[in-house]
Ligand SMILES: Nc1nc2c(ncn2[C@@H]2O[C@H](COP(=O)(O)OP(=O)(O)OP(=O)(O)O)[C@@H](O)[C@H]2O)c(=O)[nH]1
């Protein structure tokens with residue numbers, strides 16, 4: 001399956017092999033990948049995209065797996081993206097996720113994929129956007145995106161989600177972690193997982209305290225739920241809460257504005273990617289070191305160099 005039209009047709013028919021091929025193209029940022037996302041964008045926009053984020057090890061993968069199994073029992077088609085920003089050193093972690101998620105992998109109504117940054121600058125959230133488009137067009141009606149809630153790119157990835165679930169676990173300093181990562185603001189649903197451990201109620205209380213203090217939620221006060229993902233406890237309630245949030249988005253009209261807001265965001269990202277690529281290319285130009293020296297010595301205007309980078313071609317000497 002090499003030709004992109006065959007892959008596109010396969011994706012529209014929900015063929016998993018075509019979906020896998022399409023996601024590889026999208027992940028690698030190839031021309032075929034871009035063509036595919038462009039052509040499928042019109043058929044996407046139906047799926048409920050749910051971000052699941054939180055500090056390392058809080059149980060995101062276990063929870064996503066339990067949620068996916070529960071959604072399948074409700075007859076839903078579930079796409080799962082595990083976005084790993086820490087590549088290339090995380091092969092083990094991805095493998096661990098695969099193993100933990102293998103219950104879902106055996107089910108034809110579930111498609112799971114890890115996306116790694118593979119050393120590309122930027123691009124990761126763009127690849128995630130493309131992957132969501134592919135899964136959405138393939139008929140997966142619920143898409144779960146797992147990412148570690150640490151840096152800017154993860155916050156950007158969460159902007160692709162209609163509903164962001166922030167996962168925490170009881171234990172020393174978890175409340176501080178949440179503030180540090182700036183993820184309090186992005187969550188519409190909070191989950192205290194590992195509720196089988198001591199301190200879960202304390203964590204719930206501290207999240208509630210911080211939410212009341214830090215954010216205004218005129219329409220939607222984020223619920224805080226407790227789960228034991230390993231045993232599937234609290235997962236049904238979580239699913240109901242997430243569905244409730246979708247309903248809130250629809251009745252408030254936000255659901256319909258979402259694509260528009262997202263489009264603007266995506267255009268900005270494409271531009272950022274271009275600029276980064278131009279800058280990296282320019283760094284390889286033979287003139288580059290000389291220019292930097294000339295700027296440092298005051299013989300050359302930095303704006304002149306920036307213009308060259310912008311146009312993707314070295315400036316001509318007068
Ligand atoms: N006690 C307890 N352990 C859990 C629960 N859920 C998950 N775990 C365990 O917590 C560990 C981490 O779980 P993961 O699901 O890999 O956590 P994660 O947040 O996806 O981790 P990263 O992707 O590495 O950030 C595993 O050993 C799980 O078995 C739970 O509800 N209770």
Ligand SMILES: [Mg+2]
Nearest residue numbers: 060061097146
């Ligand atoms: Mg994980």
